[in-house]
Amino acid sequence: MPRLSGKTCLVTGAARGIGEAISRMFVAEGANVILTDIDVAAGRETARALDMPFFQLDVSSEADWQAIAREVLELDVLVNNAGITGFEGEMRAHDPEKAALSDWRAVHAVNLDGVFLGCRYAIGAMRVKQVGSIINISSRSGMVGIPAAAAYASSKAAVRNHTKTVALYCAEQGWNIRCNSIQPAAIMTPIWEPMFGDGPDRKERIAALVADTPMKRFGQPEEIAALAVLLASDEATYMTGAELTIDGGLLAGSAASAKR
Numbered sequence: 001m002p003r004l005s006g007k008t009c010l011v012t013g014a015a016r017g018i019g020e021a022i023s024r025m026f027v028a029e030g031a032n033v034i035l036t037d038i039d040v041a042a043g044r045e046t047a048r049a050l051d052m053p054f055f056q057l058d059v060s061s062e063a064d065w066q067a068i069a070r071e072v073l074e075l076d077v078l079v080n081n082a083g084i085t086g087f088e089g090e091m092r093a094h095d096p097e098k099a100a101l102s103d104w105r106a107v108h109a110v111n112l113d114g115v116f117l118g119c120r121y122a123i124g125a126m127r128v129k130q131v132g133s134i135i136n137i138s139s140r141s142g143m144v145g146i147p148a149a150a151a152y153a154s155s156k157a158a159v160r161n162h163t164k165t166v167a168l169y170c171a172e173q174g175w176n177i178r179c180n181s182i183q184p185a186a187i188m189t190p191i192w193e194p195m196f197g198d199g200p201d202r203k204e205r206i207a208a209l210v211a212d213t214p215m216k217r218f219g220q221p222e223e224i225a226a227l228a229v230l231l232a233s234d235e236a237t238y239m240t241g242a243e244l245t246i247d248g249g250l251l252a253g254s255a256a257s258a259k260r
């Protein structure tokens with residue numbers, strides 16, 4: 001029996017990377033998936049391959065969420081996956097000393113406002129049945145300080161906290177609308193491209209990025225999707241307000257531990 005049979009799910013940032021993997025695995029588990037993204041060409045292509053509908057949705061736009069709310073009146077699962085590092089256009093300083101306020105705000109607009117708007121919409125669309133699962137993709141960067149990516153780290157930390165607020169609010173109303181967050185680290189997707197670069201040191205940069213990861217490899221988008229399936233399914237009906245780290249062991253200990 002497929003684990004998401006009959007469920008209507010909406011995934012943001014579904015055109016590629018983790019959102020694409022989640023959409024594909026949800027479909028394989030019997031769900032009807034509405035794929036959304038700002039990248040219309042790639043989003044349509046991914047949705048066509050899965051034979052599922054696509055909607056253009058900029059998660060930071062209240063008007064876009066209102067348009068979705070008019071189209072999709074009832075929902076069982078929302079995955080707030082869309083996110084940016086702020087390095088997409090060009091590699092600019094994002095440390096606490098030199099980061100521009102406009103860059104700080106742009107990252108929070110997508111990563112935090114987007115999750116707030118998504119949760120607000122989902123509560124409305126799940127209210128009818130009083131059952132549902134909201135899954136917020138936060139990050140390991142929301143659990144520790146990241147000197148070179150201050151806005152990203154701050155926005156992802158806030159997502160963890162808002163997840164708990166939504167979980168408690170829904171429980172207070174007596175609804176079975178659950179809200180949980182996933183904290184991935186080092187998952188091989190295009191989000192890393194600006195940080196890898198295409199110079200001669202690309203290989204070394206990739207190696208350096210996983211050097212502190214106990215499992216010594218990047219994770220795959222499907223490994224995040226498997227966790228999203230669990231949270232979306234009726235196997236997780238007692239889980240709400242939880243934080244699930246999936247990071248190859250990165251947060252399990254300190255890189256400064258003594259060598260044997």
Ligand SMILES: NC(=O)c1ccc[n+]([C@@H]2O[C@H](COP(=O)([O-])OP(=O)(O)OC[C@H]3O[C@@H](n4cnc5c(N)ncnc54)[C@H](O)[C@@H]3O)[C@@H](O)[C@H]2O)c1
Nearest residue numbers: 013015017018038058059082083139184186187189190191
């Ligand atoms: N890859 C990792 O190592 C990693 C680690 C921790 C957390 N995450 C988080 O996982 C999520 C997915 O990341 P990914 O690695 O698949 O990234 P990605 O860059 O490969 O994909 C992100 C998708 O989001 C879309 N998007 C960007 N801005 C948007 C907006 N305003 N509205 C709607 N869609 C928008 C992009 O078009 C793209 O399709 C993000 O929230 C990211 O922060 C990723």
